[in-house]
Each structure stands twice: as C-alpha cells, then as structure tokens.
Amino acid sequence: MKAAYFSYHRPASVEEAVTYLDEYGGGARVIAGGQSLVPMMNMRLWRPLALVDINGIDELTHIRADGSATALGALVRYSTIERDPVVAERLPVLAHIVRYIGDRQVRNRGTIGGSLVQADPTGEMPLACLVLGAMVRVVGPEGVREIPLSELYEGSYAAALEPEELLTEIVFPASPQHFAFTEVTRRHNDFAVVSVLATGNRGADGRWRDVRIGLGGVADTPVLASAAGAALAGTDLADDAIRAAAELAVDVIDPPSDIRASAEYRRHLVPVHVRRVLTQLRDAPLQGETA
CATH class of the missing domain: 3.30.43.10 (Uridine Diphospho-n-acetylenolpyruvylglucosamine Reductase, domain 2)
Incomplete structure (x- = not known):
C-alpha cells in the first residue's frame, strides 16, 4: 500500500x-x-x-556545551550521537544506549527529536532523556516553551505538543558519574520488552547519591522508579538494599500485554533486571560500565 x-x-x-x-x-x-x-x-x-x-534546517543539527549543560538539536541523528566526542565526554549514557536502537540504517536516519515526539513507550531515547533529567524546547506561533521530559508525555505515542509546535532542542544537565543499562528483546535490534537504566553518583566513602532508575516498556510512557531510587540514597548498594529497591520498582509499572510479551511476563522481568542493573552500577569501577 x-x-x-x-x-x-x-x-x-x-x-x-x-x-x-x-x-x-x-x-x-x-x-x-x-x-x-x-x-x-x-x-x-x-x-x-x-x-x-525539517531536514534543511541547519540550526537544528547542533551539539553544544553550555557550562555544565549540553544541548542537542532535534535533528541530531543517532549515528552522530554514537560517535560525537562531545556526547561521549558529556553524555556517555546517550553514546552507549543509542547502540541498542535499530540497525545501522535506522541510526543513520533516525533523530533524537523524532524519537522523543514519537513517544514510543519502549524507546531507548525517551527513557534515557527522562532518567538524565532532560528538558525540551518547542517553538510555536506563541513563542518558545520549555518542557521537562517528565511532563512531555500524555500517554502512549502522545507527546504534549500542540499540532503547530516544533521540537527544536533537548537540553541535558550535568551527567551522572555512573550508569548501567540493559534491555530484554525477542531478537537483536527488536523493540524492547523491558528496559532498565540506572544512574548515580558514588562518594569517596562508597555511599551513593542521586540514584535514578528508569523503566521502559512497562507502562504507557517510560517511568521513573523514584521511591526505589530514593531508598538507595546514602547506601553502598548492598544486596539487601538492591533487593528492596527492585521490589519498590514494581509499584510504578502498569505493563501491557502485546505480541512481544504478556503483562505478567513484564512484571516478572522488572525486579529481576533492576537487581542486575543496580548490581552492575555498584560493581563497575569506571563510568560507563553497563549490564
């Protein structure tokens, strides 16, 4: 057709x-x-x-460092994110997670702005931007609006943009020191059944702060397991603390059943993979260790 x-x-x-x-x-x-x-x-x-x-609008292709913040134009392609040195240094989460998106052909054409507006609840970019605390700028007839990623989605495939508005830029705060990510798929490069991203900062005493845990594929939008992250503040991510956080993460999900997996299977996977990702986060000695 x-x-x-x-x-x-x-x-x-x-x-x-x-x-x-x-x-x-x-x-x-x-x-x-x-x-x-x-x-x-x-x-x-x-x-x-x-x-x-919008492919002819050069002003949407920038990658710019602005103090501790980093701004990406909406037209920045996945393949650029994958290899750009500024992204690698300042947003290593994005540089890693983008490799899970589709195949080389998809990454050569797909854009970060397009992914965010598409609002696929299994999408890797919406999940990463949510966990990193990003904000988007949109332009419409009435001017510029700034929308935190936590307020961008009204539901599955439903971004909170007016029909006449254009997403132009994504702005990220300073990146966390450490992250870990994993996703479950039926086959390589397929849409995620469940994905888990955890970030945080570890002090010299081994205690963690600013732990954020994001989940994809388990609700109408990517979600933050805020209570689970807060429960880990000041801990050394001991096994007992990780198990408790993994159980708390289940409270924020409302998984669907579809052709890829049942709701029950997704509900089973969430605590399993939250535990694995948090363990990787704890045990990785260097920024960028992944599950």
Whole structure:
C-alpha cells in the first residue's frame, strides 16, 4: 500500500516550519528521519494533509556545551550521537544506549527529536532523556516553551505538543558519574520488552547519591522508579538494599500485554533486571560500565 495524497514543504528555518504547521491547523506532520512516520503513512494509518520536512534546517543539527549543560538539536541523528566526542565526554549514557536502537540504517536516519515526539513507550531515547533529567524546547506561533521530559508525555505515542509546535532542542544537565543499562528483546535490534537504566553518583566513602532508575516498556510512557531510587540514597548498594529497591520498582509499572510479551511476563522481568542493573552500577569501577 502507498501513502494517501499529501502536500510537501521543505522550510529553511524554524519560523517557516512553524508557519506551515500553523497554516494546516493540525493537519500537517513533521518529517525528520521518517523511520516511524513513513511506514505509518504507507499503511494509511496516518493520512496527513501535508509533510513539513525539517531536514534543511541547519540550526537544528547542533551539539553544544553550555557550562555544565549540553544541548542537542532535534535533528541530531543517532549515528552522530554514537560517535560525537562531545556526547561521549558529556553524555556517555546517550553514546552507549543509542547502540541498542535499530540497525545501522535506522541510526543513520533516525533523530533524537523524532524519537522523543514519537513517544514510543519502549524507546531507548525517551527513557534515557527522562532518567538524565532532560528538558525540551518547542517553538510555536506563541513563542518558545520549555518542557521537562517528565511532563512531555500524555500517554502512549502522545507527546504534549500542540499540532503547530516544533521540537527544536533537548537540553541535558550535568551527567551522572555512573550508569548501567540493559534491555530484554525477542531478537537483536527488536523493540524492547523491558528496559532498565540506572544512574548515580558514588562518594569517596562508597555511599551513593542521586540514584535514578528508569523503566521502559512497562507502562504507557517510560517511568521513573523514584521511591526505589530514593531508598538507595546514602547506601553502598548492598544486596539487601538492591533487593528492596527492585521490589519498590514494581509499584510504578502498569505493563501491557502485546505480541512481544504478556503483562505478567513484564512484571516478572522488572525486579529481576533492576537487581542486575543496580548490581552492575555498584560493581563497575569506571563510568560507563553497563549490564
């Protein structure tokens, strides 16, 4: 099947893109990498009146250090994140986790902004940005809005953007010292059944602070197991503390049943992999050790 008829626009600036989106009154879609949009259009699940192609907007391709913060333009591609030295130094979580996304062809086209707007609850980038405490900037006819990742999603595949708004930038605070990540898939490069990301900072005395645990694939959106992370504050991540945190993590999930796994199986996997990731976080002597 082929896509239904649509108009095509290729703006040269953010302002021009927003103008097109506004003119169509919610009937236009933004295309960046097109990894999700094009298949949905070809199956006629989405029938936009127009596509607004933002690939010609150079101002959306930046990677910029700004004090302790790091900003990525919405058009930064996965393959760039994978190899960029600024990302490797300042956002090692992203540089690692991006390798779990699709295959080389997908990473050559897919963009970080497109992933966040797509709002796939199994997506690696939404999970990483949530755990890292990122904020997004969006531009619309009324100006610029800043939205924390924790407030970006209204549900599965539902980002809290107005139809005429364009996500332009993702801003990250200073990266945590340590992280660990794992995900369960049915086959290599498939969508995640369950994913777990943990970050934290370890003091000279071996005690941990700022522990954050994020879970993907277990609710309508990626979720933070805030109580589980808070329970680990000031601990040395001993086995008993890890087991208790893993049980607390189950309280924030509402897993679906789908073609990849049942809700019961996902519920079983969560504490198992939270324990494994936290153990890896504790035992890894260097930043960037992973499960």
